[in-house]
Amino acid sequence: MKLIYTDSLVVGAGLAGLRVAIASKERGLDTVVLSLIPAKRSHSAAAQGGMQASLGNTVKGMGDDEDIHFQDTVKGSDWGCDQDVARMFAHCAPKAVRELTNWGVPWTRVTKGPRQVVVNAEKVTIEEAEEAHGLINARDFGGTKKWRTCYTADGTGHSLLYAVDNKAISLDIPVHERVEALSLIHDGKRCHGVVARCMITGELRAYIAKSTTIATGGYGRIYEVSTNAIICEGIGQALALETGVAKLGNMEAVQFHPTAIVPVGILTTEGCRGDGGLLRDKDGHRFMPDYEPEKKELASRDVVSRRMTEHIRKGKGVDSPYGPHLWLDITLLGRKHVETNLREVKEICESFLGIDPAKDWIPVRPTQHYSMGGIRTDKTGQNPQLKGLFSVGEAACWDMHGFNRLGGNSLAETVVGGMIIGKYVADFCQENTLEINTGLAESFVNKVRNEVDELVEGPGTESPFVLRKEMERIMMNYVGIFRNGPELEKAVTELQVLLKRAKNLGLKCKKRHANPELVEALRVKRMLKVALTVACGAAARTESRGAHAREDFPQRNDKDWLNRTLSSWPDENSLTPELSYEELDVMKMELPPGYRGYGINNAIAHPDTDKREKEITEILSELGDNADRYQRQQALMPFEVPEALMARNERLCDNLDRPVSAVPGEESEGEQAL
């Protein structure tokens, strides 16, 4: 048995994982990163649009601050998020952007003077301030009140991932590539590392560490059509689930992106609509204003996706061999804009559709896009059940997204979460000693070895590819954008049948080293469990919140469901996860549940909401009129971040004498506060 010892072990070499690794290494800790693929190929690279941070440099972002970013995030989450975490996040986002500048990210900058932009399908000229020249620019994204999404043309994720990986290389952080973690080593209370398999040689290794951070991204690939890379299979969540101890949070919260191309499901960035692109139906009619007169195409993602599905159900979709779709029209932005700021979109259209988006409309439909749920962690990123197990990024349910994530907040979460949690991970490693129990490690290695033996030599006959296809189909058909009781029950039953069949997997290719079929078989068993947590969580949650839309329970029900779903799998041989719930305390919220700003306000209120609102009014009036926004915030919901990140963020408007309001009359065209 090969044993590898380290202080800080990170599973997953995307932005979140690398950022934590860097934080560990900077403290002088020994750090090892495991990855299925070379770090720079991680799915973080696919985030085209940008990351949100309230810098407020562009004239359309002036007056922005942490408070507004926080409010947008909480509302976007449909009050499902952890408000402390959303605060920590909003506070640190500008710091992360500025730090990345120093690591080499060529953020797109503000050019002073007039500039033409498309807002609400009309060309508008905005005038950028002289003082803002050369500072980091921002673009408009759905669900945000200010232009807040920092970007580098349309390759933000790419340039961030490259900068952060380059930083990791400069610190000499080893990335063990083509290695797949298959099991956590733990004793029921403390996590000691992972058992991993080298996908080239087939060797099984035990990585023993003080802290184990799972940063393996989402579980989009349990769905048939997803914008996710094919490696986003939820194995990280499965690792935690299979301990039987660690719990996953809000697994039913799955986001669908409005504009992935048909049929292949590749994403076209939200920037398309942010920059002024429109959605049209089979008659060429721009239908979003009919449903959402205020935010139109730029309503929150879950809303746009549902409106599109509604519209298709009305028979307004364009028929195609792959089912009905709608059109995304960016022709009005002009060829120059498309070829410079939306070039990746142009490339995708040319390569996968054979069309020119500066001339033709793009066929799009809502497609699985993001997993809000994941490994449940506390504010420091640590799993409450297993000490030493951390999780960060899309893999985690740190819970700043609740039931719906805003565009530009996922890329931001990777680096901001990584920055904050990285410090906590390093603290943990410095405060704890390495506990080595080779017997324990060996037992976990043997378990995985037996699993591989059984697959290669056993009498099983089921094909992993067939089971996988079945699972994807079930999730797509019954656990999609609109959900209902009978279909969810059906999904659960059918998935359980698959999970039983998965005990009888057998391989055609008997190699123990580089064997893609073996990889698939090891994964599909784990993915089925993850899929079941999603389906069971969705079936149990009898309300609609954010991306979780129940046709049979269309109201948001704060009275009964203002909580977080937790799922665990204590009995290995069981066919269902165990669900429990964690209440969200309204009395501690800075922003008590309110109207999100879409459709009719039909939420069933929580009894504490009124009480908390009164309390807030009292607290604020006690403070008096002279209190600044920091004092007011502190009085309502004090939050903490690591010492080094506590300082306030400086903004351009702090140094300007003249008023900083944006174009008059356009201050809040977005969602109304409360």
Next chain:
Amino acid sequence: MSQGRTLTFNIFRYDPQEPDDKPKMVKYQIEETPGMTVFIALNMLRELQDTSLQFDFVCRAGICGSCAMVINGFPTLACRTLTSKYPKGEITLMPLPGFELIGDLSVNTGKFMRELAERLKLWLQPNADDVDVHRLEAPMDPEEAAKLYELERCVECGVCVSACATKQMRDSFVGAVGMMKIARFELDSRDERTVEDFYHVIGNQDGVFGCMTLLGCQDNCPKDLPHMQQIAYLRRKMAVALV
């Protein structure tokens, strides 16, 4: 368009870890579907005909650079190669030459790129070390930022390396990917390295002066990066520094 055709794939097969295995070309046939890419075809082949077939895909959207292989004589990204591009319906797939072969169409580009980055120190070496992340960031010329992004679009797919005869003949040659990255940092006003520093890295036979301008890099780059202009620019810069 070309629905219902039968495609013939000639695929390079070799498992270097099997003691008895020898490199060979194996023929497969598959029904073409509308909008089929080499990505879709290879996955169908693996699922339905040969589960041992090795190849690499990650984003399957032309973004991550994992899936470069030689398709009918041209190294390119397999995920965004439509099968309808080949009127004869015959497609030959070879692994990228010049990289360690993992098996069949899978090569170890990651290891290569990491070693290159370590050797050439391909990261920003900021001239201001202690930047206060709480303060307003230093301004940068918007034009410069745009130019930097242009050079940063490389996805490390390895096509330029495999398409470069010079690199194939001389292992220590840094290749287009190395030079493009040097050009990117040379342009970056935040980087403290001077022309002299870069000269030490690429002002030699393994760098710009070893390049024979065969332009396999330029002609095959899936991201259409300006290798030709950038390498020429670096060469002039290095030559001026020398004189």
Next chain:
Amino acid sequence: MAITKTIKNCSGWLDMSQSVSGVILAVFLWTHLILVSSILLGADAMTWIAGMMELNFLSADGHGYPWVVTLIAIAIASLVLVHVLIAVQKLPLSLRQQIALRKQMSSISHGDTKLWVWQAITGVGILLMLPVHLWLIGSAPETIGPSGSADRIWNDGVWMLYMPLLFCVELHAAIGVYRVAIKWGAARDLNSRARMKKIKTIVSVVFVVIGLASLLAFLPHA
């Protein structure tokens, strides 16, 4: 900005020397061919040119100094030597390199790389044939002229050397100059490169035609 002495390698100088010597040789080659093609205008034209080359206007008796030609031949020979010594390092000399090159070219098809292979082949051809030509001329400079040259080409059978040499040098020089231009950044975009490539082909063809015509034009004088 000059690079400090600590830099030991001289590959920069070598690379530049290769470009410069190549361009000088190409310019000489084309001038040379145009001068020789004076035979197309008649024997008198060529005699006059040959006399000019021997600087006959400087000598009292009007016969000039044929050794000037010998000097030119020696100068060219040494320039060629420099060019060869540098260029040869870039060729696949070891077996391992040749195998790597062959393997790559068998799976990847690329126009400019094929051009380079042609350049290498013609380079070797030139290396074998040019010394003979230089010796013939340099050792008997006074024979250059309509009848002397014609005699050499057609009666002594030197056309068997000149024909392949002509093809080799014209291909080699045009490809070389095209590559030098690209190498140092004369092509700002891909269109101008395509244009330069076209010009390169035309130059090769035109000079081969002129050369062949000139060789044939000596025939009546033999």
